[in-house]
Amino acid sequence: MPFDAMITRLALKPLALSACLALSALSANASQIFVSNERDNTVTVLDSATLALVKTITVGTRPRGIVISPDGREVLVCNGDSDNISVIDASTLEVSRTIDSGPDPETLALSPKGDVIYVSNENDSMVTLLDRGAGTVLARVPVGIEPEGLAVSADNKTVVDVSESTSMAHFIDVATRAVIANVLVDTRPRVAEYSRDGHDVWVTSEVGGTVAVIDASSHQVAHKIAFDIPGVRQELISPVGLRFSLDGRLAFVALGRANRVAVIETATFKVVKYLLVGDRVWQLALSPDGRTLYATNGLTNDLSVIDVVDLKTIRSVPVGRLPWGLVIKP
Template identity: 40%
Template sequence: MSLLLAAVAGPSLAGTGLVFVSHERSDNIVVLNRADEVVGQFKTCARPRGMRRTPDGKSLIVACGNDDTIAVYDMATRTLVKRFRDIPDPETFDLHPNGRDLYISNEDDSEATVLDLETGEVKAHYATGPEPEGVLATPDGKRVFVASEAANLVHVIDVESGKIVKDILTATRPRRFALSPDGRELWVSCELSGIVDIIDTASLQSKGQIAFLPKGMRREQVTPVDLVMSRDGKTAYVALGRANHVAVVDVASRSVKDYILVGRRPWGLRFSADEKTLYVANGLSDDVSIIETATQKVRKTVPVGMVPYAVVIDD
């Protein structure tokens, strides 16, 4: 049965600037407009976590962990158009540049799978360490990286051969990725070490680390999760989890320039298309902090659903 988006009018969402936030506990997606107002919501399958928009802007892909489902919504009509069932506990994913192959972390099965969005076939299985989460496909489509939280590993999938060609040891509990614009560095948040590990993508070796400690925080409170990097490669932002801050990092010097106080347990980040705004999903305060990157200040905090996880913007 179709699930309809409530209270958002209009025939198309393309370029609207609407912000979509998934929620693990209220099983819905809340929608904000450009004025930072909640303008609608729609129910999803159980425990929606990872989300992304397809490159053509027509569809929203959602991973629903407790329903073992990948759901696809039409963004113009706000209806559910496809369900791919029997995808065990999907958490996050990335879409290969071919626009067809979805690389998914299957948290409870200790594997990553590849779902063909056209046929619905699960066409590959890759064994990982326990609790895989972050997934990143490189822009050239040659590699896919998968983070295993419990094994402290980043698995490197060679797409052409269909094999894992390297397991890279990281600091404790790797969660998410950011790739530098030149493709030379892979940044990995390591939650329980309170750091970001930096991997050289040519050698597939660790080449450095960045540690975080906002004023007044204990080291064990610093639990980085999501991270994003500006298109010019100069600035990165890291959500610090239990420390309730977002770190602002100068990429060239690998130094922390600032800490921005946000809500409780920030773990999802997303830039607007112009990078003037950074949206922060705060998992334990059930809200979204909206940061103006020019001032590095929170302009507004908006209550949303229960346990917000991921943010997607229709820019």
């Protein structure tokens, strides 16, 4: 290389370097979507802005439930057949450690502060409470068969677990670690979610085809929401994932094999729209600004992107095989 050319390059370097730094800072701050792929044993990371693939991270066997810590630093994934939780460093996108979870963890939830992990142990009918930092077991609470979805109240006083094969929502008192109420819902409940105001717990029933709205204090089913989609057979309507809009006015329910997301007005419990998505839509996640909803489609191996303002499905993006759950890093 000629001497003068080298001088030029050296002179340019500081500029190029700073541009580079700016770029990397940008990408480090960009919102990312983490999708657990049950059959690939991976987590797909997508850039939220471009929906381009950032990385595919290998985790344990049969990853399903996935959450992100309140500070956005760690993504935790349940590996059902490895009996543990992979902890992904959200900045390096590497698995930094694994935590023993007890047998067959299907889903997990975090306390509002992020210090306690609640895990559904599907094969032995338990909810395990783990210390997130130390990875140690704090308690194991017996619940119904095939515990699945977990919801934590904003004050961290109550954890709601639904057991699929018992068809109940179990209200667990965190302080005493005891079940204080068992609420019978329709067949195969999948997901529980506190309403934004904390007044109710909404529970989806996959085989029953309904959503139960349970009063969080009286533990009574206050409302039951059914779905009727013209041209779609009733037995295909299988509600699973559920999320509320940021303002709490709308609830979104993934209807499984009906290949639609239902939009429900929470004030009236009326379905206002059905959004067509991919095959066997499973779980949902809302972007931090509340403007975009993402849905994993288990059988088409993709992610549907829904505009929450216009209530329209705007894109689909391929991910891994049998995508199950997802979280968004702000």
